[in-house]
Amino acid sequence: MINLIAESATLPQAWRSRVVGKIAGANLKVIRMDEAGIPSESHADFDEALFVLEGSMTLDVEGELISMAAGDFFVVPAGKSHRVLEGSRGVLFLIDAE
Template sequence: MDEAGIDWEDHPEYEEALYVLDGRMELEIPGERIVCGPGDLYVVPAGVPHRVLPGSHGLLLLIDR
């Protein structure tokens, strides 16, 4: 992750797991903001719009089908 963040996206056909290896991720889904640090895992359900907010930084592992 870099300071720019990742714009809104969704994956209608699969879940996406976001595992923070290092740093800090601020994830936004409609109506909620989730803050994750090293060792945290968040699974975005299929079809749910989400984005990584600017200012997030570090190493992120994305897992999907």
């Protein structure tokens, strides 16, 4: 068993994910967010699922702003440019196929 909130507290740096498991070719990751946000990225070959465990996050998906709070889940479709805006903070659980 892994407590994802506790696991995120051990990460040495915000926005650096740690793979906590794998299932059916997907990576299960935990990320500690900070106020800095992250620049735009996209993944041509896979969707990316984001689940806010703690805190809040504003996601910009090709100009559409999505405000997320603890308990919210969103899937970024493959090929869509997305970024996390400044002011986001907390713990994020992410599933991708990297």
